[in-house]
Amino acid sequence: MTTIDDQTEADSGREDDAYLLDRRAVAAILDAVEKGDQAQLTELMEPLHAADIADLLEQIGHVDRESLIRLYDHEFDGEILSELDESIREDVISILAPQVLADAVRELESDDVVDLIEDLEEPQQETILGALAETDRLAVEQAMSYPEGSAGRLMQREVVMAPAHWNVGQAIDYMRSNEHMPDQFYHVILVDPRMHPVGNVTLGKLMGARRTVPLLDLTEEMFHVIPATQDEEDVAYAFNQYHLISTPVVDDEGRLAGMITIDDAMAVLDEEHEEDIMRLAGVGDESSLSDSVAETVKRRLPWLAVNLLTAILASLVIALFEDTLSRFVALAVLMPIVASMGGNAGTQSLTVAVRSLATRDLTGANVWRVIRREVLVGLLNGVVFAVTMGVVGVIWFGSPQIGYVIAVAMVINLAVAGLAGTVIPVMMDKMGVDPALASGTFVTTVTDVVGFFVFLGLAGMVLL
Amino acid sequence: MTTIDDQTEADSGREDDAYLLDRRAVAAILDAVEKGDQAQLTELMEPLHAADIADLLEQIGHVDRESLIRLYDHEFDGEILSELDESIREDVISILAPQVLADAVRELESDDVVDLIEDLEEPQQETILGALAETDRLAVEQAMSYPEGSAGRLMQREVVMAPAHWNVGQAIDYMRSNEHMPDQFYHVILVDPRMHPVGNVTLGKLMGARRTVPLLDLTEEMFHVIPATQDEEDVAYAFNQYHLISTPVVDDEGRLAGMITIDDAMAVLDEEHEEDIMRLAGVGDESSLSDSVAETVKRRLPWLAVNLLTAILASLVIALFEDTLSRFVALAVLMPIVASMGGNAGTQSLTVAVRSLATRDLTGANVWRVIRREVLVGLLNGVVFAVTMGVVGVIWFGSPQIGYVIAVAMVINLAVAGLAGTVIPVMMDKMGVDPALASGTFVTTVTDVVGFFVFLGLAGMVLL
Known part of the structure; x- marks a missing residue:
């Protein structure tokens, strides 16, 4: 041992x-x-x-x-x-x-x-x-x-099954006489004559019952069957949601094809999380600590390239206001604050949305309430930081106008952050794209562009 | 059913x-x-x-x-x-x-x-x-x-155990005659006379063996015991790492106190992931989609406040170069690009480090190799984007000097991003602080400050 x-x-x-x-x-x-x-x-x-x-x-x-x-x-x-x-x-x-x-x-x-x-x-x-x-x-x-990432790839073909009309004694005798039992199994799957699974009996129940009891009297109340073509992400979700231990997998005709055990589902859950967290950060999916320098560069470069494009887009917005900036350099000092706060608030909303979509907590039934909440949260946080930054602006640059401009820009950008941080991942999910994949870039692009545009635009109107 | x-x-x-x-x-x-x-x-x-x-x-x-x-x-x-x-x-x-x-x-x-x-x-x-x-x-x-978040809180007290000297027949008779068996159980835990667990027998093996076989001959090769005071995060890790299904929990004296099953460990794994992803985004730990607006504001505000402080720090760095900026407005247009690329590259390194620390893949044995890799990756990505931005700078502003300055700043900031993105979470972990918790803010503060300082500082030297 x-x-x-x-x-x-x-x-x-x-x-x-x-x-x-x-x-x-x-x-x-x-x-x-x-x-x-x-x-x-x-x-x-x-x-x-x-x-x-x-x-x-x-x-x-x-x-x-x-x-x-x-x-x-x-x-x-x-x-x-x-x-x-x-x-x-x-x-x-x-x-x-x-x-x-x-x-x-x-x-x-x-x-x-x-x-x-x-x-x-x-x-x-x-x-x-x-x-x-x-x-x-x-x-x-x-x-x-079976397709990659499907239940068919995940299942093991070694199952223990018994005809649904058997009793406890028949099942136990069968298991005693069979040399080729799987190493680990937790249920006997009951099947009808067409090999369709009709129920699960736990070994504990089987062991505690008298030999004459029909197996059908011992089946678990919760019986769940997984189609072989189901996505492994959904399989992991079902195990976690319904506390399954092992579950039969069926082919297109509903016949028993194999079974999936919770340890494999747990590994999938772990991988899916890894994928989400890596995608949110713009690191390639399958990246690993043991990748070489060259592989790592290759994986991360595309994400940084996308970020460069969006950063240039934000710069083009700033360039619209070169004239204003050349007269009031204070604006150049303050403008990253508005953009940075928007980016952070947007990432907060985005992460909550991506995670809630993954756990199926964000659905058609509550999407509008969540969007409304995120915008309101953005507005309220915006007001708090608007007051703070307004005061900082006045003290630092001695200009009430600059305080006023940064305050208004802050409120607008944080409300936009809440909106974009929720709507963008929800839309990507609707279109069948993983919302973790590129939402982050879109959201910060929106908050950068809106942040710079509103702040510098307002400043141009108020100060010039 | x-x-x-x-x-x-x-x-x-x-x-x-x-x-x-x-x-x-x-x-x-x-x-x-x-x-x-x-x-x-x-x-x-x-x-x-x-x-x-x-x-x-x-x-x-x-x-x-x-x-x-x-x-x-x-x-x-x-x-x-x-x-x-x-x-x-x-x-x-x-x-x-x-x-x-x-x-x-x-x-x-x-x-x-x-x-x-x-x-x-x-x-x-x-x-x-x-x-x-x-x-x-x-x-x-x-x-x-037991402390919150420990194995003692997670375990169920209902276990099925048998004296280590029993044989299969004794165990089966005991289970048949006992009315109060748990709903779900997968192993019989063998205990010595002092109630110390000494082995696990799966129900499948028990069922397949003859009545005279000693239980000790059927124990699983892999036997793992969890102390009741162990952190639930470590419990989830052990289940996932060693493919455990159910595991005895022992008290301070090593006596059987209960058992933990994989479905509970899976739920903990799921929660730990949620915590990591939420903490990385600066959203309060326990936040939920059904929180009210007021609760949500209260949870997110502190993180945004920290971000505001670091954004002001970055602005103070910019303010050092007001003079340079007032002469070359082009610098104000381009400076967010250097900071944004550094922030993104830093987040990439950070996420890989946080995740690897959570999965115990980043250890004392490979930390130096990983830091070296991240810095090299930053340097190489930096060179690629330095060339790109150098060309963009020349074309956009017709100034080779600006192209040169942004290129050098890009290389330095991306190498610093790789370094800070790895060293900061590793240090936080060493100090016993969850590296997911605040590393993000520290890393982007470093990349913002270094980005603005190097870019504007170099520009001041080259252009003035």
Whole structure:
């Protein structure tokens, strides 16, 4: 029995360092690798879970990674591969000896193999498929026939099912006599003669009931079936919303095709969050800490280029007022404040909207109320900061007009920020575009343009 | 048996509308409420899961909510309360008749009651505790003695355990004869005579084994125990990292105190993400779509105030160069571009760092490599945009000097953005502060100040 507690407890000097791969542990491992000390390496790696080994491989450089794998490859576990970040996975697969890779892949369940190969290049895919037994390969190929990011890709084909007319005794005898039960399962899925799932019985209920009780009397009240073509984001949502543990997946004809368990749904939820947070910041979707400098530049450049265009647009607005600016340099000093406050308030509204759309809390039923609230919030915050900045303007530049101009511009820009921060993501969602993807740029463009235009325009009217 | 499929299938005209509360359904429900038609309301609500009813109550206004609850209260399920957003929960509890509230609360498991009352005010807490049976109340009070956000608050006390020396037959007989088994459980926890958990046996393995097999021969390879004082964020991390399904929780002496199941860990993961994304945007932690205008203003104002201070700081930097600006207004037109590009690049680095710290991918083992990468990425992106803006500067203003100045300022500011975007969150994390919380403001302050200072300072040297 492997326990990771000894290791994590030793590491957790500070409470929130629990589960952090220890720097000394990493150093000791790299030391063993450098010395080529296989025995010591094996001893150091033994307490680590596959997920921790994957993290370790991600955190060290390519050269160390290659030496470590070559020294450790007799013990290389398939699960390490499925835990690895995509950007490192190809590297590790290319390092592994073909026989080691084949052994590692054969240990995995079909859904893990699918997850492993779907992002690989064709030749590496072929290598891995070739290593599988015939039936496993067919299972993987069938899963790959479903669209990327669908329930069909996520499901495992290994399920435990029973005819709906069976009783408890029949189900238990069947399970006792069957050699090929999945490693982990939590429900028996009841199916009708056409293989349509009709109910779930938890193992706990099965275990507590007398042998003569019909299975149909024990089914869970909440029964949820997922179509194989459903988007994995919706699958994760359903697991989280309805507290599902495992759920049958059905094909186009409603026949049982496989099942999805909550641990896979949790991984999807985690990925979706990562995607949202990265997209909101204008970082490429699939970016990873182990990407090279060149890859990172390539991913981030397009977003910065879009930002440059919108920044130039804002500059063109400023250029309209060069005449005003040349007479009142104070305006150049103050104008970034209006734009910056608008950008921040817009980002606040935007983030709330993007997140609420993702959690299905922002719907047709409340969209108008939310827009109204965001605009009102913008107006009220605008008034507070208008008064503040009006006073600052008067004190700093001794000019009531400048105070007045910045105050009015602040109110207008913060109300616009609330409006744009909500309407833009809602519209993108309606058009079927991920609202996290580019809304941020649009919103700050609006608040920059409006901020500079209103502030400098008003100043031109009032001061000239 | 309740199936929600009929309803969601009808709704999903577009694929990603699956699970979205239908606007027509909401309208029909509100219509029944307005007419006071209890029979129709009950019929419309019947197919809805408690989580969907909670969403519905969050999406409608206070007046509709009150009418709906009064009309529906004979069927009000305790689970609706635990699914409700905190901001609406107090409102709903104050609407419910005391008897309905008491009945609703008594249906819940101890961990759900804890989750329900921990954010309530004292008097509402008392009301709910008073409604519970003696043993349940003690269980809840004991859980409440653990710190907020700890594993002790998250765990349920209902566990299924067996002495480690039992065999399969003894365990099954015990479960058959025990009337009070939890609704959902997936493992039998083996304990030694001092009540220390020593292993987990899945129900699937138990079911497949002969009666004479010792339980210790069936334990899972991966066995993980969580201290009751552990932070719930670490609990969620462990479930996601090690694919745990349910895990025993132990007290200070290592004795079994309860267990945590993956669905609760998934909910924590979801909340932690929400917190990160909201904090990064400078929106209060616990904000919700159903907050009132006043609450929302109150939550967002402090963040905007901090931003105002930093914006004024940036303006003070600009004010240093009023003289230069008054001679070359073109500088006022171009200066926001340098600051804006720096702010964006800094946010990119920052988001990657915050997210990597949350997933424990950024550690002492790779922090220097990551900082080096971010600075290099900033430099390279800086060079690309320096060339672009240099050319734009020359074409737009016909001045090679302006082109040269903006190019150099761009390179410096983007490298600084990469540095600040990584170092600031890492330092905050070292100091025990959530890096998502205020890093954004610090990073954009740095890029604004450096951007304006370098651009205007260089311009002063080159042009004057």
